[in-house]
Amino acid sequence: MTAVIFFFAAAFALGGxxxxxxxxxxxxxxLWLVVTLLAxxxxxxxxxxxxxxxxxxxxxxxxxxxxxxxVIMLLGVDREESLREPIPFQRPAALALGAIVxxxxxFLAGHQWATGKTADSLHxxxxxxxxxGGNVERVARSLFTDFLWPFEITAALLVxxxxxxxxxxxxxxxPAQASIEPPSESTVQ
Amino acid sequence: xxxxxxxxxVVAAGIFTIGAVGLLVRRNVIVMFMCVELMLxxxxxxxxxxxxALNDVRGQALVFFTLVVAAAEVAVxxxxxxxxxxxxxxxxxDDLDLLKDKAA
Numbered sequence: 231m232t233a234v235i236f237f238f239a240a241a242f243a244l245g246g247x248x249x250x251x252x253x254x255x256x257x258x259x260x261l262w263l264v265v266t267l268l269a270x271x272x273x274x275x276x277x278x279x280x281x282x283x284x285x286x287x288x289x290x291x292x293x294x295x296x297x298x299x300x301v302i303m304l305l306g307v308d309r310e311e312s313l314r315e316p317i318p319f320q321r322p323a324a325l326a327l328g329a330i331v332x333x334x335x336x337f338l339a340g341h342q343w344a345t346g347k348t349a350d351s352l353h354x355x356x357x358x359x360x361x362x363g364g365n366v367e368r369v370a371r372s373l374f375t376d377f378l379w380p381f382e383i384t385a386a387l388l389v390x391x392x393x394x395x396x397x398x399x400x401x402x403x404x405p406a407q408a409s410i411e412p413p414s415e416s417t418v419q
Numbered sequence: 420x421x422x423x424x425x426x427x428x429v430v431a432a433g434i435f436t437i438g439a440v441g442l443l444v445r446r447n448v449i450v451m452f453m454c455v456e457l458m459l460x461x462x463x464x465x466x467x468x469x470x471x472a473l474n475d476v477r478g479q480a481l482v483f484f485t486l487v488v489a490a491a492e493v494a495v496x497x498x499x500x501x502x503x504x505x506x507x508x509x510x511x512x513d514d515l516d517l518l519k520d521k522a523a
Contacts, residue, residue, distance in 0.1 A: 232421075232422055233420050233421075233422055236422045236426060240426075240430045243430060243433075243434060244430065244433050244434065244437070247433070247434050247437040247438065247441075247457050248437060250437075250438075250441060250450070250453050250454065250457060251437055251438075251440065251441035251444065251445065251450075251454065253450075256447055256449050256450055259449075259450045259453050260453065263453050263456065263457070266434065266457060266460065267460065270434075270460050270463070270464055273427060273430070273464055273467070274464075274467055276422070277427065277467045277468060277470070277471045278471060279467050279470070279471075279479050279482075281479070282463075282467060282479055282482050282483075285483070285486060286463075286486075289486055289490060290456070290460075290486075290489075293490065294456065294489065294490060294493050297493055297494070297497060298449060298452070298453065298493070298497070301449065301497045301500060301501060302449060304501070305500070305501065305504045317513075320443070320444070321444055323443075324440050324443035324444045325440060325444075327439075327440070327443065328436050328437075328439055328440035328443070331435070331436050331439050332432060332433070332436040335432035335435060335436065336429060336432050339425060339428035339429060339432055365476075365479075368476040369476055369479050369480055369483075372476050372477050372479075372480040373480045373483060376477060376480065377477075377480050377481075377484070380484060381483075384483075384484055384487040384488075387487065387488070387491050388487060388490070388491055390491075391490075391491035391492075391494045391495050392494065394494075394495050394498065395494040395495050395497070395498035396498075397498075398495070398498035398499055398501070398502045399498050399501055399502065
């Protein structure tokens with residue numbers, strides 16, 4: 231059963247990723263991105279990270295993709311992209327580089343010298359991949375003890391990002407009007 | 420059959436590669452941004468897979484920071500895109516060559 235769900239979700243994740251890249255229309259790309267994000271959320275649930283699955287859906291599908299669609303509609307850039315290649319051999323070169331990247335990452339995923347141990351053998355550590363039970367409590371404890379200082383810095387990062395996007399969206403030489411950027415992602419975080 | 424962490428790592432590698440190739444191939448700035456999101460998601464998936472394999476919840480905590488960076492990046496990036504599109508409509512990434520030496 232787990233395997234069936236995994237392979238379904240994997241097909242959706244990879245298919246959605248291909249859809250993002252291959253769609254001519256940016257709106258379709260955004261919708262394919264949602265497919266991939268939901269499939270990754272399924273992976274999170276399977277990996278005993280239900281909190282992250284919820285956050286993934288709320289922040290990514292709820293805030294970030296909506297922001298993408300907002301900007302696409304505001305700017306009216308949902309025209310089809312021309313197939314003309316401005317740089318010769320750009321696509322073949324990109325595909326070749328992509329093949330190299332894939333080979334590298336797969337090599338790293340399966341090899342001991344990169345990860346310390348092969349991923350499969352890690353299941354024997356400390357009684358194996360046991361239940362990360364009480365997931366929210368454990369994540370919160372880690373976030374507010376081990377990562378307290380980085381956590382505070384990300385708060386500053388978000389404030390800087392909001393101020394920056396408001397400043398960018400403002401028409402120069404005019405007083406600040408209704409900002410184009412909805413502050414949704416800052417409130418969700 | 421049991422699904423081990425390697426399966427998740429392979430899927431994450433696939434998503435990352437598709438995102439990287441998309442970033443190189445596409446010229447629509449917004450779609451390029453979505454490809455960056457794909458790559459960040461692949462990194463998140465790797466974090467969670469290792470968090471489970473190592474039985475260490477800190478991998479899941481790190482995903483939060485990736486999420487925050489992704490949200491901040493999208494906010495600022497889309498702000499820049501809006502500012503650019505207000506000046507010149509329908510610009511692709513290749514048209515934004517203000518810093519290029521035209522004489523060369």
